[in-house]
Amino acid sequence: MESRSRQFKANTLAALSNPGLQQNMRQAKGKFVDKRAKSIRELDDFDGTRTAAAAIRNRVLDNLDLWLEKFEASASARGATVLWAKDADEICRHVVDIARRHEVKKTVKSKSMLSEEAGLNLALEAAGIQPVETDLGEYILQINNNEAPSHIIAPVVHKSLDEVADLFEKVHGTPRKTEITALTREAREVLRSHFLTADMGISGGNFLVAETGSVALVTNEGNGRMVTTLPRVHVVITGIEKVIPTLEDLSTLMRLLPRSATGQSISNYVSVLTGTQAAGDLDGPEHLYYILVDNGRADLIGSEFQDMLRCIRCGACMNHCPVYQTIGGHAYGWVYPGPMGAVLTPLYTGLENALDLPHAATLCNQCGVVCPVKIPLPELLRKLREKQVERGLRPQGERRAFKFWARLAASPTLYALAAWFGVRYLKQLAGGRKTITSFSLVPEWMLGRDFPAPEGKTFRELYAERGEKK
Amino acid sequence: MTTRDDILGRVRARLNRTDANAATGRIAIDTLLVARPQGPRPQVDPEKSALVARLIEKSLAQSSTVDRVATLAEAPAAVAKYLRDNSLPLQAVIWPQMGQLDWLAAGVAVAARGAVDADLVGITGCFCAIAETGTLMLCGAPDAPASVSLLPETHIAIVPASRIVPGMEDGFALARAELGQLPRAINFISGPSRTGDIEQTIVLGAHGPYRVHLILLEGQ
Numbered sequence: 020m021e022s023r024s025r026q027f028k029a030n031t032l033a034a035l036s037n038p039g040l041q042q043n044m045r046q047a048k049g050k051f052v053d054k055r056a057k058s059i060r061e062l063d064d065f066d067g068t069r070t071a072a073a074a075i076r077n078r079v080l081d082n083l084d085l086w087l088e089k090f091e092a093s094a095s096a097r098g099a100t101v102l103w104a105k106d107a108d109e110i111c112r113h114v115v116d117i118a119r120r121h122e123v124k125k126t127v128k129s130k131s132m133l134s135e136e137a138g139l140n141l142a143l144e145a146a147g148i149q150p151v152e153t154d155l156g157e158y159i160l161q162i163n164n165n166e167a168p169s170h171i172i173a174p175v176v177h178k179s180l181d182e183v184a185d186l187f188e189k190v191h192g193t194p195r196k197t198e199i200t201a202l203t204r205e206a207r208e209v210l211r212s213h214f215l216t217a218d219m220g221i222s223g224g225n226f227l228v229a230e231t232g233s234v235a236l237v238t239n240e241g242n243g244r245m246v247t248t249l250p251r252v253h254v255v256i257t258g259i260e261k262v263i264p265t266l267e268d269l270s271t272l273m274r275l276l277p278r279s280a281t282g283q284s285i286s287n288y289v290s291v292l293t294g295t296q297a298a299g300d301l302d303g304p305e306h307l308y309y310i311l312v313d314n315g316r317a318d319l320i321g322s323e324f325q326d327m328l329r330c331i332r333c334g335a336c337m338n339h340c341p342v343y344q345t346i347g348g349h350a351y352g353w354v355y356p357g358p359m360g361a362v363l364t365p366l367y368t369g370l371e372n373a374l375d376l377p378h379a380a381t382l383c384n385q386c387g388v389v390c391p392v393k394i395p396l397p398e399l400l401r402k403l404r405e406k407q408v409e410r411g412l413r414p415q416g417e418r419r420a421f422k423f424w425a426r427l428a429a430s431p432t433l434y435a436l437a438a439w440f441g442v443r444y445l446k447q448l449a450g451g452r453k454t455i456t457s458f459s460l461v462p463e464w465m466l467g468r469d470f471p472a473p474e475g476k477t478f479r480e481l482y483a484e485r486g487e488k489k
Numbered sequence: 490m491t492t493r494d495d496i497l498g499r500v501r502a503r504l505n506r507t508d509a510n511a512a513t514g515r516i517a518i519d520t521l522l523v524a525r526p527q528g529p530r531p532q533v534d535p536e537k538s539a540l541v542a543r544l545i546e547k548s549l550a551q552s553s554t555v556d557r558v559a560t561l562a563e564a565p566a567a568v569a570k571y572l573r574d575n576s577l578p579l580q581a582v583i584w585p586q587m588g589q590l591d592w593l594a595a596g597v598a599v600a601a602r603g604a605v606d607a608d609l610v611g612i613t614g615c616f617c618a619i620a621e622t623g624t625l626m627l628c629g630a631p632d633a634p635a636s637v638s639l640l641p642e643t644h645i646a647i648v649p650a651s652r653i654v655p656g657m658e659d660g661f662a663l664a665r666a667e668l669g670q671l672p673r674a675i676n677f678i679s680g681p682s683r684t685g686d687i688e689q690t691i692v693l694g695a696h697g698p699y700r701v702h703l704i705l706l707e708g709q
């Protein structure tokens with residue numbers, strides 16, 4: 020997928036001035052947060068489980084080459100073909116090759132973020148192979164001109180019921196339905212016929228189990244099961260970092276993933292799939308392929324950003340992020356939004372292509388607190404900001420402003436003087452109100468933000484006065 | 490250079506891999522795969538009646554329904570009653586391994602095979618059930634095809650009480666002990682299929698069953 024992260028500021032302005040989006044985001048927000056808070060209380064030792072989960076992920080990342088070899092050997096022993104892809108192009112090439120080899124005309128897809136990274140649907144269409152997204156959210160996006168998802172778990176969180184109703188009426192040519200159950204039923208019927216006639220299923224993989232060479236798929240809708248049960252061919256596309264050692268580790272991670280994602284104790288379906296159809300089996304694919312993808316991951320191993328590879332794609336960080344909740348997922352401009360996206364996008368697409376993202380955070384650490392694998396997201400964002408400065412990527416004006424500020428801060432007299440003027444000026448600007456809502460020096464910054472008005476004295480003045488009183 | 494060598498080569502370089510530390514690393518991996526350490530687990534009372542009670546409580550929380558009978562022989566009548574009570578057809582696709590029960594006497598017409606689109610009711614057994622979360626663990630086999638619990642709108646699962654285990658770890662341990670290698674498909678099922686994609690409102694019956702009904706065999 021082409022990155023639009025360079026236009027972050029413009030994307031943000033558009034999001035802020037879109038009342039429909041703002042309304043939809045407000046509606047979704049509480050649901051995820053409340054449900055998660057309730058469900059983690061079911062665990063006697065939630066924090067200990069997080070520590071264990073982080074350790075599982077670190078154990079693999081610290082020896083990733085060996086664990087990948089282990090997974091490859093186990094999966095091959097069960098009849099799977101393990102392929103490797105360096106980038107988006109190679110993912111697409113592999114999938115198209117596999118499709119041609121098995122004379123595939125139609126492929127049904129369960130949600131795969133890697134497929135989004137690769138822009139796979141367009142490549143399949145160009146090769147004359149019909150891709151059908153089967154996750155309800157992803158399906159809605161696909162029939163809306165391949166719109167991008169705005170959340171990794173709830174891809175259409177930015178859309179209202181009305182918008183979906185309009186879309187189904189237009190695309191399906193059926194009478195307009197206004198009930199969510201009726202719309203879901205309609206999608207079920209349309210997609211059922213695709214499941215039954217597709218030659219190939221494409222899925223992501225929540226985890227790859229090294230011990231058994233299995234892929235674990237987690238879904239609520241059952242589409243993950245459909246695409247891996249009915250078609251003749253199954254292709255799993257995952258990042259190389261998705262390996263975990265054992266089924267016991269899967270059990271631990273499954274206590275965290277659904278709770279962090281949707282606040283469920285467990286997702287409806289967890290499938291552990293190993294190898295191809297066995298003799299006598301009445302279903303399951305005859306051919307199974309794994310495409311293990313680098314696309315920027317290998318170079319993070321051993322780096323100061325390795326922690327990010329622990330991510331299990333639960334979405335909790337965005338559900339709890341005040342910035343994401345205000346601007347929505349599309350503003351981030353690439354596949355991954357929210358705090359995890361603000362770290363991953365510059366790392367995977369280039370620092371210079373996503374300059375604003377590491378700054379799209381208040382560093383309030385809500386994300387770090389909820390992350391089930393304890394990724395220190397604010398710290399990683401801060402490191403990315405440092406990298407930008409080191410590589411001279413920040414704009415002239417900002418660099419000058421910081422130099423100026425540094426000089427000011429280094430001189431107590433100058434600093435006191437500037438602060439003295441500053442608070443008085445801002446007080447006047449507020450004109451008696453408690454907050455300043457517009458400021459001509461930084462008009463864009465003030466859009467969507469209020470600034471508390473100073474009372475008229477600096478900290479030093481107040482401190483000095485207090486001393487006198489004593 | 491192949492892509493595999495390129496990717497693994499870069500990972501190795503970044504980890505300062507040498508032959509010596511690769512050898513110790515592989516030993517550590519093999520040791521870990523034998524030891525299989527577990528993470529913290531919520532307390533689940535392993536006593537049989539407690540497991541039954543918890544499975545029922547959690548299954549209901551997952552929007553499944555539960556009926557209890559004493560033995561397997563009583564299952565067909567319980568299935569028939571459920572189907573009648575819910576105005577569902579007395580006709581079902583069934584796992585071949587459950588086909589030999591006396592379905593005829595109960596008035597349910599069963600077809601022992603994999604499911605097709607037209608099947609409205611699917612009857613399965615289960616490999617075991619997990620009390621912690623109210624979850625069925627189904628292991629695919631020629632006489633236990635995965636499609637039966639997936640394609641029909643109604644899924645009825647017959648669950649012997651002796652096959653209820655506390656957690657997912659115990660289900661995997663049972664699979665290792667009884668099956669040797671893992672079957673092609675293990676499916677953990679927790680209630681009817683659902684989606685919350687439109688306005689985060691939960692709707693049951695996304696792509697899989699609308700209804701999941703457990704028939705618990707308390708004496709087995």
Ligand code: SF4
Nearest residue numbers: 330331333334336390
């Ligand atoms: S960074 Fe953490 S919270 Fe965010 S998606 Fe990844 S695992 Fe979840």
